[in-house]
Amino acid sequence: MQTMARAATTSDAFNAVAEPRRREILSLLVVQERPVGEIVAILRLDQPSVSKHLRVLRNVGLVRVRRNGRHKLYRTNPEAIRPMHQWTSTFERYWRHQLHRVKERAEAMETANPESNLKL
Amino acid sequence: MQTMARAATTSDAFNAVAEPRRREILSLLVVQERPVGEIVAILRLDQPSVSKHLRVLRNVGLVRVRRNGRHKLYRTNPEAIRPMHQWTSTFERYWRHQLHRVKERAEAMETANPESNLKL
DNA sequence: TTGACATATTCCCATATAGGAATGTAATGT
DNA sequence: ACATTACATTCCTATATGGGAATATGTCAA
CATH class of the missing domain: 1.20.5 (Single alpha-helices involved in coiled-coils or other helix-helix interfaces)
Structure with a gap:
C-alpha cells in the first residue's frame, strides 16, 4: 500500500457502511442472526455479492459468525456501530x-x- | 454512469464522511465558520486538497459557504448529519x-x- | 491595469473497489 | 465414495477516487 486512492472499505466502520447494501444487511442481522441464504433471499442479491459484503463487514467487526452445520449464521455486532x-x-x-x-x-x-x- | 465500482463520494453523507479528512473538516467547521486558508493551516493539508474535500462536502449539503471579500467562509451544516x-x-x-x-x-x-x- | 492574495479546477496516475461469471471449498446425508 | 447443499473465493473490468503538481479563476487595492 503506497498511495491509496480511497481508503479501503475495510479500514473502518465508516467506510464499510458507506455502501447501502451493507447497511441493509446490518439492519437485517441486528434483529436476529441468519444464514447467508436468507440474506440472499430477503434482500434479492446474488449470493457471491452477499458473501463479499459479509466479508467486509466481518473485517471491521460489524458482524460475527458462528457455524451451524452447513450454515453460517451471521449477526450484527451493534457495539461496532457505537x-x-x-x-x-x-x-x-x-x-x-x-x-x-x-x-x-x-x-x-x-x-x-x-x-x-x-x-x- | 453505467456501472459504478463504488458509490460516488457525493452520493450521500455516508459516502462523504467515509474520508477521515472530511470528518476533521466537519468537526472544525461546526464550531465556527472559517476561510479555506485557515482550514489548510490548522489541518496541515494542501490547499487544493482542502478545496476538493470542501467541494464534496458541499455537494452533499454537509457544508455551506458565503463570500466575504476575497475569502470564502465555510461552515458545517449539522442538519445534514442527522x-x-x-x-x-x-x-x-x-x-x-x-x-x-x-x-x-x-x-x-x-x-x-x-x-x-x-x-x- | 497591474499585482498580490485566496480559492478552484485540471491533468495525471496508482489504487480499491462492486458486479458478473465461474469455480473452489466445506459439511451433510445416503 | 458420491451427490447435494451452502458459502467463499477468484478472475475480469469499468469506475471514481485522492494526492501531487500545475494552472485557472476571482477579488481587491493602488
Whole structure:
C-alpha cells in the first residue's frame, strides 16, 4: 500500500457502511442472526455479492459468525456501530441550535405579522 | 454512469464522511465558520486538497459557504448529519442489550466464584 | 491595469473497489 | 465414495477516487 486512492472499505466502520447494501444487511442481522441464504433471499442479491459484503463487514467487526452445520449464521455486532453514533452525536447540539433559531424566527414573524403564514 | 465500482463520494453523507479528512473538516467547521486558508493551516493539508474535500462536502449539503471579500467562509451544516445519527440510533437498543448481558454474566460469575476475577 | 492574495479546477496516475461469471471449498446425508 | 447443499473465493473490468503538481479563476487595492 503506497498511495491509496480511497481508503479501503475495510479500514473502518465508516467506510464499510458507506455502501447501502451493507447497511441493509446490518439492519437485517441486528434483529436476529441468519444464514447467508436468507440474506440472499430477503434482500434479492446474488449470493457471491452477499458473501463479499459479509466479508467486509466481518473485517471491521460489524458482524460475527458462528457455524451451524452447513450454515453460517451471521449477526450484527451493534457495539461496532457505537463509534459512528458517538461521532454524529457531537453535532447534535449544533443542529438543535439550528432548529431553535428557525423556530424563534418563525415565532418572531408570527408576532410581527400574523398573516404572513397565509401568504405564498 | 453505467456501472459504478463504488458509490460516488457525493452520493450521500455516508459516502462523504467515509474520508477521515472530511470528518476533521466537519468537526472544525461546526464550531465556527472559517476561510479555506485557515482550514489548510490548522489541518496541515494542501490547499487544493482542502478545496476538493470542501467541494464534496458541499455537494452533499454537509457544508455551506458565503463570500466575504476575497475569502470564502465555510461552515458545517449539522442538519445534514442527522440522517446518519438516526440510522446509527436504530442500533442503540441492541448494544444496550449486549452491555446488559455482559454485565449480568460478570455479576453471575462474581456470585458463583468471587475469586475468578483474580485468575488469569 | 497591474499585482498580490485566496480559492478552484485540471491533468495525471496508482489504487480499491462492486458486479458478473465461474469455480473452489466445506459439511451433510445416503 | 458420491451427490447435494451452502458459502467463499477468484478472475475480469469499468469506475471514481485522492494526492501531487500545475494552472485557472476571482477579488481587491493602488
